[in-house]
Amino acid sequence: MDAVLSVSNLTKSFGDHLVLDDISFTLKKGETLGIAGESGSGKTTLGRTLLRLIEPDSGSIIFSGIDICKCTASEIRKLRKRMQIIFQNPYSSIDPYERVFDVIRAPLVNASAGRRAEQRKMVRETLGLVGLPVSAMDKRAGEFSGGERQRIAIARAIITSPDLIIADECVSSLDVSVRAGILRLLLSLQKELGLSYIFISHDLSSLKCMSHWIAVMYHGRFVEIAPSAVLFSEPLHPYTRELLASVLLPETGAREALRDSGSAEFPSSPFSGCLYAHRCPMRDKCSMRCPQLKEVSPGHSVACNFF
Amino acid sequence: MAEHVLDVRNLRAEYPSADGAITAVDDLSFSISKGECLALVGETGSGKSTVALSILRLGKALVSGEILLDGENILSLSECEMQRIRGRKISAIFQDSMSGLNPVITIGHQMAAVIRLGNKEARRQEVKEKCLSFLSSVGLDDVNRVYSSYPHELSGGMRQRVMIAMALSAGSQSLLVADEPTTALDATVQKGVLALLRDLIDEKGMSMLLISHDLGTVAAVADRVLVLYGGVAMEEGDISLFLASSLHPYSKALLKAAREDLFSLPVSEETVPGCRFAPRCDEAEERCFLSCPPIYNVGERKVRCWKYGACDGCSSFCQ
Incomplete structure (x- = not known):
């Protein structure tokens, strides 16, 4: 299988704060890599760096054979058609005064694809795909609810039929009752068009149904990466276990689950050694030794001194 | 009571x-x-x-x-x-912490203003100590840094904790x-x-x-x-009963969507004179589309659905 995206040793820091620390992974065509982790772990920075919306410090990002770290601005512009992003917050990613037609066709305009009439046809089809009425086309984006605006954002991302879509918390703002509809839509688009996704989310249940692979990020590093099912059935890293344990289910025992939570302490300033050590129930000499990502079984890697 | x-x-x-x-x-x-x-x-x-x-x-x-x-x-x-x-x-905490905080004033100053609402004579040192203790009570770690930070210098999670601390700090x-x-x-x-x-x-x-x-x-x-x-109440009742056996078809669908991956409710733009949920309801009957059901009492619970208006136990509606 050919890799759509192959990232090695990607590093980025803001000032002296290391946000992406030696990130490497490969994404195959038609597959989804889910990125889990809490806020501040670098998920969003990773997503944006992959599109070079943020310049990486070092490392390489090979997108279908082209190292996009070495591309010039105009080459990147051409590639943008093939790699799209769905942002987290549709209130800030879409101009509320713009007409929906103009919002959705913007990538086509950027790529100088098609005439206006053709674009109208494409927008109409895409609206149908994301579950919005065709009449939405001539309304202003501001007339729609948050959920509907996110559908508009998704329509904008898929209209150029890209190879790779980075979905940064794209269902976080949607109701549970419609969230599954969007996820199913993304899944069926993946099947039909062979799309690859980087699916960034803090919501483990959406990650579970979307991803083939899941990488768990903590303080800018991948601490565990495994096939989706394996990560849920045999989580190795203590942080992954903490994440899995923190899910609150709509069941009668939820109150008790809240009580027995070893509610997360909040990360203090980083120090040498394992960055998770101060929260880790298994820590030993971990504050001295910084663990590296190691493969423990085929496809399942973990960065923990215990493995 | x-x-x-x-x-x-x-x-x-x-x-x-x-x-x-x-x-x-x-x-x-x-x-x-x-x-x-x-x-x-x-x-x-x-x-x-x-x-x-x-x-x-x-x-x-x-x-x-x-x-x-x-x-x-x-x-x-x-x-x-x-x-x-x-x-x-009344205090309030909202979802969007960035718009709840003033971006050009430090967290410490914003909190102090709230604390002074309840206690106008408080000394500056006292107010600061209160701020710090409320900040640490919501699980913030580096309270001194947070105290002197501007909202944009904190992560979303930290800002939300600041919001909660502020809501609590106003007093009784x-x-x-x-x-x-x-x-x-x-x-x-x-x-x-x-x-x-x-x-x-x-x-x-x-x-x-x-x-x-x-x-x-x-x-x-x-x-x-x-x-x-x-905008209409569909069901009201005890949480454990709701989780164990919700009454309204809408509640059931919401729970199902939360419990099962990839289940979603049908979407409908249709508006009908009857029950607002009827166009999306899989248990809807003809009368649901025609007239809006009143609120029925089922034990301690209340539900707005024609299904519960029949003679199943609530004698007051049986005549």
Whole structure:
């Protein structure tokens, strides 16, 4: 299988704060890599760096054979058609005064694809795909609810039929009752068009149904990466276990689950050694030794001194 | 019968628009006792936030009906009197912490202003100590740094914790309105914040109106739940009964969507004269489309659905 995206040793820091620390992974065509982790772990920075919306410090990002770290601005512009992003917050990613037609066709305009009439046809089809009425086309984006605006954002991302879509918390703002509809839509688009996704989310249940692979990020590093099912059935890293344990289910025992939570302490300033050590129930000499990502079984890697 | 901290009667909220008023909340009545948490659940646009804003007398909706806070109808208060109540009797936490904080004032100064609302004579040192202790009580780590930071220097999760600390710091409250308080937070952090909110209810006897679309959050914190759909109450009752055997088809669908991966409700733009949920309901009958069902009592619970109007146990409706 050919890799759509192959990232090695990607590093980025803001000032002296290391946000992406030696990130490497490969994404195959038609597959989804889910990125889990809490806020501040670098998920969003990773997503944006992959599109070079943020310049990486070092490392390489090979997108279908082209190292996009070495591309010039105009080459990147051409590639943008093939790699799209769905942002987290549709209130800030879409101009509320713009007409929906103009919002959705913007990538086509950027790529100088098609005439206006053709674009109208494409927008109409895409609206149908994301579950919005065709009449939405001539309304202003501001007339729609948050959920509907996110559908508009998704329509904008898929209209150029890209190879790779980075979905940064794209269902976080949607109701549970419609969230599954969007996820199913993304899944069926993946099947039909062979799309690859980087699916960034803090919501483990959406990650579970979307991803083939899941990488768990903590303080800018991948601490565990495994096939989706394996990560849920045999989580190795203590942080992954903490994440899995923190899910609150709509069941009668939820109150008790809240009580027995070893509610997360909040990360203090980083120090040498394992960055998770101060929260880790298994820590030993971990504050001295910084663990590296190691493969423990085929496809399942973990960065923990215990493995 | 426990005293009601909040009593909402026949609340109706309308947003004026060019095509006539849009009713966001229609004839909604509920109450919250002391030390109780009522959760409002429902989808986007169901009117949850409008209810929260109406109780705070914020927002642009035209509100009618009665909102009794400790027996006083706050809808008849002047704006000046309302100022006295906000922050003292009612506090609020909103979802978007960035717009809740002033971006050009440090966290410490913003919190100090709130603390001074309750205690005008407090010395500066005293106020600072209070700030720091509230900040650490919400699980913030580096409180001195947070105290002197501007909102943009903190992560979303930290800002939300600051918001909660501010809501708590105002002093003795009757009611905390928490509109999606942990939606923007990480799961690991969310648990801690929810446990904190629940402690306030259990230990300090605070009452809380929790607004959330996340039924996991609701299950963990709430005592009772009120399901809103299109601005209308669909079901109201004890949380454990709701989770074990919800009555309304809409509640069932919401729970199913939360429990099962990839289940979603059908979407329909249709509006019918009858039950607002009918076009999306898989149990809808002909009468559901024609006339709106009243609220039926089922034991301690209330439900707005024709299914429960038949002769199954509620004798008062059988004639």
